[in-house]
Amino acid sequence: MFDAERIRRDFPILSTASHGKRFVYLDSAATSQKPKSVIDAIVDYYNTYNANINRGVYEISERATDAFIASKEKLAKFIGAHGIEETIYVRNATEALNLVALSWGERNIKSGDHILITEMEHHSNIVPWQMLAKRKGAVLDYVKLTHGMAYLDMEDLEAKLEKSPKLVSVTHVSNVLGTVNDVKRITKLAHECGATVLIDGAQSVPHMRVDVAAIGCDFMALSGHKMLAPTGIGALYGRRELLEAMEPVLGGGDMIRSVSMHGATWNDLPWKFEAGTSNIEGAIGLGAALDYLDGIGMDSVREHEQELTRYAMDRFSEINAVSVFGPPASDIENRSGVMAFAIKGVHPHDVATIFDREGIAIRAGHHCAMPLVTQLVTEKALSRMSFYIYNTKEDVDRVVDAVGVVKRIMRIKD
Ligand SMILES: Cc1ncc(COP(=O)(O)O)c(C=O)c1O
Numbered sequence: 001m002f003d004a005e006r007i008r009r010d011f012p013i014l015s016t017a018s019h020g021k022r023f024v025y026l027d028s029a030a031t032s033q034k035p036k037s038v039i040d041a042i043v044d045y046y047n048t049y050n051a052n053i054n055r056g057v058y059e060i061s062e063r064a065t066d067a068f069i070a071s072k073e074k075l076a077k078f079i080g081a082h083g084i085e086e087t088i089y090v091r092n093a094t095e096a097l098n099l100v101a102l103s104w105g106e107r108n109i110k111s112g113d114h115i116l117i118t119e120m121e122h123h124s125n126i127v128p129w130q131m132l133a134k135r136k137g138a139v140l141d142y143v144k145l146t147h148g149m150a151y152l153d154m155e156d157l158e159a160k161l162e163k164s165p166k167l168v169s170v171t172h173v174s175n176v177l178g179t180v181n182d183v184k185r186i187t188k189l190a191h192e193c194g195a196t197v198l199i200d201g202a203q204s205v206p207h208m209r210v211d212v213a214a215i216g217c218d219f220m221a222l223s224g225h226k227m228l229a230p231t232g233i234g235a236l237y238g239r240r241e242l243l244e245a246m247e248p249v250l251g252g253g254d255m256i257r258s259v260s261m262h263g264a265t266w267n268d269l270p271w272k273f274e275a276g277t278s279n280i281e282g283a284i285g286l287g288a289a290l291d292y293l294d295g296i297g298m299d300s301v302r303e304h305e306q307e308l309t310r311y312a313m314d315r316f317s318e319i320n321a322v323s324v325f326g327p328p329a330s331d332i333e334n335r336s337g338v339m340a341f342a343i344k345g346v347h348p349h350d351v352a353t354i355f356d357r358e359g360i361a362i363r364a365g366h367h368c369a370m371p372l373v374t375q376l377v378t379e380k381a382l383s384r385m386s387f388y389i390y391n392t393k394e395d396v397d398r399v400v401d402a403v404g405v406v407k408r409i410m411r412i413k414d
Helices: 004-009 036-048 059-079 093-108 127-136 154-161 183-192 240-245 280-296 298-316 329-334 348-357 370-376 393-409
Strands: 087-090 114-118 139-143 167-171 196-200 219-223 234-238 256-259 264-266 322-324 338-343 363-365 382-386
Touching (some): 036 280, 059 087, 059 280, 114 154, 139 154, 183 196, 234 240, 348 363
Parallel strands (some): 167 196
Antiparallel strands (some): 219 234, 338 382
16 A cells, blocks of 8 residues: 555655744655665665775675666666666766767767757757757757647647658656656657657656656656655666667776777777766665665556645645646646646745745746746746655645645735
8 A cells, every 4th residue: 555654754854844844845856855765775885885886806896886787777677678788877867868969969960950859848858959950950840739738739740750850859757747748659650750769757767667668769868866866866778779889978987998099999888878987876876766666666656646636636726826737637647746837926936935934845937948938927937846755635735725825925816
């Protein structure tokens, strides 16, 4: 049985108070909180086997290397990759997306080529393509949104695929709308047009069962810190043949097989893309985070978040002054636990500030998705709450009470 209250107790920060009240954390789409098992795994590494990996022959270095590789094996299994060769460790999803642009993109995108992304992308899946398109003289196309800007317009996608883009890069889950895109179908359509497909999994991998083989994508980017791991560790999944054919972006230690005065040859995958000393504590923390999530089961994670989202949308529907963006409650199957909302007549920063005083952490602003948010609202900002395994219906009730406080302070009538 899923027990969010019990899970909550595994997260030390959630037993702290905020402004004298039970702390309600609703900003997991920005970064998740960390369970004690993850914190302990990192502390244990520094206390008992801190050493560099892949080169020492002494006991603790071998132990650190084993833990690093075990983390990669866990991640490969978690996302359905074939093995550790297909999991490149980077700092975060942003770096993973940039790695594709700088390596695969540099070689494969030519002047006049089309790159297709969507209007619901995070800046991390926009700016690298703008930069690449500028360098190469390529064309950057955007799939439009439809149905009150809640979904990708699949007709527009198909029309733009007719221009035979070399790359289609799409977010699995929108960090603003909460929309869960049908990335399997998008990948199939894109492959039929000869495109390579990159999925931004930053908001999906932490929250639902994601299987890169079932999706069929060529690349996927993800961030560890949004899925219980520390900051500074993320991954790029890539199909082995593609990664084999790609050139490394950074040169240095570990990524080489041999170096002479005149040149170098590259190491095997995944090390070819991991120059220099890795984020060892991050990888160990990610390994512990994956163990924790596996212990709960990703289907249970998803079910819990859907239940909370349904409950929150239900409660918000009682308040006329509140509007919620993204797919409606009736389409919870295609919604994640990310909820951007607006309170009529109140700036989102005021909402977030008043919420903070009520002990509730939410995010307000453009959510690194300015092309989307500027189309959604004239204020160019939205409030956003986002759920994870440690949130409860009581948290939602606290939010509804806080909306009441906002309305009272700002003198908003329903
Ligand atoms: C959809 C999406 N993509 C990419 C990112 C970038 O993640 P990071 O900042 O960890 O690189 C985020 C972060 O919020 C995101 O929500």
